[in-house]
Amino acid sequence: MKHRELRASLIETALRMNALGLNQGRAGNLSVRVAGGFLITPSGMAYDAMRPSDIVEMKADGAVTGRRAPSSEWRIHLDIYAARDEAGAVVHAHPMFATTLACTGRPIPAFHYMVAVAGGRDIRCAPYATFGTRKLSVNALRALADRKACLLANHGIIALGTGLAEALDLACEVETLAAQYWRVLQIGKPRILPAKEMARVLKKFEGYGLPSVRLREAGLPSVRLRPAAHSLRATGREAGRASAPAKPRKPRKPRKT
Numbered sequence: 001m002k003h004r005e006l007r008a009s010l011i012e013t014a015l016r017m018n019a020l021g022l023n024q025g026r027a028g029n030l031s032v033r034v035a036g037g038f039l040i041t042p043s044g045m046a047y048d049a050m051r052p053s054d055i056v057e058m059k060a061d062g063a064v065t066g067r068r069a070p071s072s073e074w075r076i077h078l079d080i081y082a083a084r085d086e087a088g089a090v091v092h093a094h095p096m097f098a099t100t101l102a103c104t105g106r107p108i109p110a111f112h113y114m115v116a117v118a119g120g121r122d123i124r125c126a127p128y129a130t131f132g133t134r135k136l137s138v139n140a141l142r143a144l145a146d147r148k149a150c151l152l153a154n155h156g157i158i159a160l161g162t163g164l165a166e167a168l169d170l171a172c173e174v175e176t177l178a179a180q181y182w183r184v185l186q187i188g189k190p191r192i193l194p195a196k197e198m199a200r201v202l203k204k205f206e207g208y209g210l211p212s213v214r215l216r217e218a219g220l221p222s223v224r225l226r227p228a229a230h231s232l233r234a235t236g237r238e239a240g241r242a243s244a245p246a247k248p249r250k251p252r253k254p255r256k257t
């Protein structure tokens, strides 16, 4: 896909993210990988006012091109693309239930088998660090080791995909699980599935896509679903790299165009 189409797709996905109720206002940010770097939503701009020319291109070394400054969370995006070869898109949002859980610092355990959709037997919660910092990026990458989604304590969520649609699907799924887990916590102690069963589920997920019924159950419109929700499971090498992400350079000031 050409840059111009990807820029439009980025805006369309950002609008859809808010329309789905996954995010409110100008919070959250999205990116998609391109040759030599990635395209990312700009800082502090309403999605409905965004034009393709507002999207910022960032190179793998942190250099930026565009008339806007990149999202304040550009560092997480850059470090994910450096550490996770399979990541084609990254969605960061502040959805209600996942963020509520993240404000207690707790992960989402295997209370439901669909937790495996994020690549493992739980969805980790990265320790808190100030937004936009390298520390937050390091924490997020650690929480994402062998996973393709995580919570960020006192902040929100991150979801990866091979493309924008897949990343958004996963963000929806994480929010659905968070909403269910939150409700379970209201009525009693969740029954956590044993590791052996989750290993079986993870195996079964190989070759299956996200069941669209799950989105309907949560009252979310079904977005375009892709097969192989497991396809981003990190390899051991990637998990190892996650603890030592690439050191990005500070981005240069955007060029005036």
Ligand SMILES: [Zn+2]
Residues within 6 Å of the ligand: 027, 028, 073, 092, 093, 094, 131, 155, 156
């Ligand atoms: Zn955020």
